[in-house]
Amino acid sequence: MSNVPEQLRYRDSHEWIDPTQSPSPAGITDHAQAELTDVVFVDPPKVGTQVSAGQQVCVIESVKAASDIYAPVAGEIVAINEALTGDPGLLNRDPYSGGWIFKINPSNPAEFEALMDAAAYGKHIA
Amino acid sequence: MERIRGAANDIASLIFAQNAVRIDKVPALHNMRAVSDPAPLRRTPLHAVHVEMGARMVPFAGWDMPVQYTGIVDEHKAVRQSVGVFDISHMGQFIVSGPGAEAFLNRVLTNNITKLQPGQGQYTLLLNGLGGVIDDLIAYRTSEREFYLVVNASRIDADWAHLETQLNKDDQVMMANASDFTAGLAIQGPKAREVAAAVFGNGTSFPEHNTILVTMTDNGPMWLCGTGYTGEEGFEFFMPMESAEGWFRKIVDAVKAAGGMPCGLGARDTLRLEMGYPLNGNDLSEGRTPLQAGLGFFVDLDKGDFTGREALVAQKAAGLPDKLAAFRMTGAAPPPRPHYPVAFDGLIIGEVCSGTQSPSLGAGIGMAYVPLSAATIGSTLEIEIRGRRFPAEVVKKPFYRKPAV
Numbered sequence: 001m002s003n004v005p006e007q008l009r010y011r012d013s014h015e016w017i018d019p020t021q022s023p024s025p026a027g028i029t030d031h032a033q034a035e036l037t038d039v040v041f042v043d044p045p046k047v048g049t050q051v052s053a054g055q056q057v058c059v060i061e062s063v064k065a066a067s068d069i070y071a072p073v074a075g076e077i078v079a080i081n082e083a084l085t086g087d088p089g090l091l092n093r094d095p096y097s098g099g100w101i102f103k104i105n106p107s108n109p110a111e112f113e114a115l116m117d118a119a120a121y122g123k124h125i126a
Numbered sequence: 127m128e129r130i131r132g133a134a135n136d137i138a139s140l141i142f143a144q145n146a147v148r149i150d151k152v153p154a155l156h157n158m159r160a161v162s163d164p165a166p167l168r169r170t171p172l173h174a175v176h177v178e179m180g181a182r183m184v185p186f187a188g189w190d191m192p193v194q195y196t197g198i199v200d201e202h203k204a205v206r207q208s209v210g211v212f213d214i215s216h217m218g219q220f221i222v223s224g225p226g227a228e229a230f231l232n233r234v235l236t237n238n239i240t241k242l243q244p245g246q247g248q249y250t251l252l253l254n255g256l257g258g259v260i261d262d263l264i265a266y267r268t269s270e271r272e273f274y275l276v277v278n279a280s281r282i283d284a285d286w287a288h289l290e291t292q293l294n295k296d297d298q299v300m301m302a303n304a305s306d307f308t309a310g311l312a313i314q315g316p317k318a319r320e321v322a323a324a325v326f327g328n329g330t331s332f333p334e335h336n337t338i339l340v341t342m343t344d345n346g347p348m349w350l351c352g353t354g355y356t357g358e359e360g361f362e363f364f365m366p367m368e369s370a371e372g373w374f375r376k377i378v379d380a381v382k383a384a385g386g387m388p389c390g391l392g393a394r395d396t397l398r399l400e401m402g403y404p405l406n407g408n409d410l411s412e413g414r415t416p417l418q419a420g421l422g423f424f425v426d427l428d429k430g431d432f433t434g435r436e437a438l439v440a441q442k443a444a445g446l447p448d449k450l451a452a453f454r455m456t457g458a459a460p461p462p463r464p465h466y467p468v469a470f471d472g473l474i475i476g477e478v479c480s481g482t483q484s485p486s487l488g489a490g491i492g493m494a495y496v497p498l499s500a501a502t503i504g505s506t507l508e509i510e511i512r513g514r515r516f517p518a519e520v521v522k523k524p525f526y527r528k529p530a531v
Contacts, residue, residue: 035182037197040483041460043512059512061460063198063483064392085458 002031004122005096009072009115011054012124016096017072017104019112023079025100026072028060028091031125033099036062039091044080045102051077053111058101060091071104073111079103170215171309171370179378181390187280187407189216192390201393202485205356209315209386211377212394218282218305219349219364220289223272226298231273234292234433235265236416238426242267247336247351249424251416252277252285253434257441258412259419261285262404264353266338274338274349276362277305278406292433309370311377314360314397317384322350322361324380325373333361345369355394357401357524396482399491402452402523408464409450409479409493415441418495419450420523450479451501452523455490455509459516462492467510470500478509486526490518 008016014032017024033039041061051057051071058069080102084090091099106112116124167190176183181192192213194201204210222231232239237250247266254260261281266274277285282305293299313321322332333339333352341348346366354360365373378388395405404410404419415438416425427439455462462481467474481492492509500507503522508515 037194038199038485041458043460059460061483063396063461063485064193066460066463 002029002034002125003096004029004031004118004125006118008096009112009117010121010124011070011072011115013070014125015070015072017112017115019106019109023075023103023105024073025103027095027100028069029121029125030095033092033095036060036064036067037092038063039088042081042084042088042091042101044084045077047077047080049077050107051075051104053114060088060101069101072115073104073106074108075104075106077102078105168216170213171367172213172215172374175371175374176213176388179388181388184391186391187216187278189279191216192388193392194390195388198390198392198396199485201387201389202396204386205315205358205389205393205397206486207316207385209313209317209321209360209381209384210389210393211321211374211381211386212312212314212389212391213310213374214312214362215309215367215370216279217310218277218279218285218303219308219310220275220277220286221268221272221302221304222275222289222299223302224297224299225271227271227273227300228267230293230297230299231265232429232432234289235263236425236432236434237265238429239265239267239273240429244269245337245339247274247338247353251421251424252288253416253432253438254288254412255433255437256412257415257417257434257437259406259410259414259416260288260412262406262410262421264351266349266351268338268340268349274340274351276351276353276364280407307367308364309367310362310364311370311374312354312356312360312362312394313377313381314354314356314358314389315386316359317386318358318360320384321377321380321386324383325376335359343369355403356397357403357526357528358397395480396485399480399482399493400484400486400524400526402493402525404450404493405480414448414495417441418446418448446498448476448495448497449501450493451496451507451520452493452525453491453507453509453518454487454521454525456506456517456519459490459509459518460511461490462509462511462518468494468496469508469510469515470496470505474510475500481509484525491525492518496520 017026043059045057052074056068057071176192181195184193235250252260263277333350335352337352339350349364351362461483466478468476484491505520507518
């Protein structure tokens with residue numbers, strides 16, 4: 001069973017974001033990392049980029065394929081996880097904490113409401 | 127695996143791809159069909175067992191095949207370090223027999239088949255009249271007058287049609303296409319012998335490299351071929367379809383007992399690419415000759431005439447226009463993938479044919495046709511990935527060599 005933490009919000013394309021923190025860290029879900037397996041490269045967004053909700057912001061590569069990652073909410077990318085450059089496998093081992101991909105300063109916190117909560121996402125992947 | 131597109135997919139589409147028929151992966155033979163009516167994917171006799179074992183199924187060469195069970199890297203490492211078993215039931219088998227079989231095959235295949243004693247096999251190529259590669263295959267001599275050909279799944283129909291056009295009425299040759307009745311398993315890895323002994327009993331001899339053992343059982347014939355597509359010791363085991371599930375379950379148990387696991391086509395692709403083995407459709411095509419693909423060793427221009435020979439002789443005299451070069455990414459870079467543009471001296475000169483992240487080397491590796499000036503070992507190429515260029519070095523094949531024991 002995939003881990004779906006209660007405090008996070010989710011996109012149907014399997015990204016998570018933490019609305020309880022500011023700026024909000026975001027990444028891919030445990031379910032997504034299990035499906036992708038073997039992440040070998042993360043092509044992160046540039047710090048300072050303004051993104052809109054649903055915009056493609058970065059690519060992660062597994063042995064199998066390259067996958068687009070979308071911004072869960074609009075805002076500015078204020079940090080990227082440098083640890084993933086040397087150790088992309090962090091995404092597989094620790095998708096919700098050590099494996100965060102970028103932090104976003106949301107321009108419209110109301111957008112969190114449009115995302116799925118843990119119960120809805122749990123149903124989505126069931 | 128055959129043609130992962132240059133652009134990234136979103137995760138959702140990857141996750142659900144297993145249930146979708148991807149038009150771009152339907153083999154060329156079926157391209158005449160309307161796009162709205164893709165050929166249905168075929169299933170091997172082990173399909174339900176793969177699903178039961180948790181495999182992720184993907185379309186490959188018109189078949190619904192397991193791409194992985196647990197993960198490509200784990201499965202890859204199992205084959206390098208212990209043993210893995212692959213379903214290769216999609217592959218094709220032709221039996222060519224009769225007093226004229228040897229002469230016929232020597233006339234249509236590039237390698238010299240007269241060198242084979244009964245029980246021996248060789249890698250060889252089937253060419254069109256222009257020297258282009260229709261297929262690469264392994265031909266075994268099962269007796270003085272009978273040969274067993276193992277061909278690529280995606281090329282079964284094209285190979286068969288070509289062989290028929292090459293056959294003359296007075297050739298005294300009988301051809302049988304056993305592909306639809308034959309299942310196949312590849313057992314690969316340093317512990318393949320251990321698995322064979324556990325499954326077939328210690329008394330059964332192991333098919334040494336490039337040999338074939340044909341055994342009659344209550345369930346029909348079994349063909350044990352000393353070959354593989356991984357660079358490890360191992361064998362490919364062909365059998366009547368009805369007996370496949372029983373054998374597969376037995377072999378999976380023996381493989382697990384030896385510390386290995388069932389493996390999907392994902393690991394098969396990374397394993398073969400680490401060895402620099404070409405994949406037909408990616409690295410071989412009817413538009414290029416085996417000389418361009420670096421397979422001249424398997425072409426005997428002195429054995430007498432064969433289909434495509436004249437074109438090869440002419441190309442050799444004129445000089446090759448390009449050559450399949452092996453490259454390795456030199457810094458941190460996304461894995462190179464098929465169809466990514468390849469640049470040399472600042473100019474785009476071609477595209478990646480096969481490319482992946484090598485699990486053994488922890489680096490991106492691939493192959494691409496490039497002009498001879500760019501193909502020298504040590505020369506620098508650039509692979510364009512999502513608009514950015516990353517350096518790569520032309521290296522000698524194989525990419526991966528077994529550490530000395």
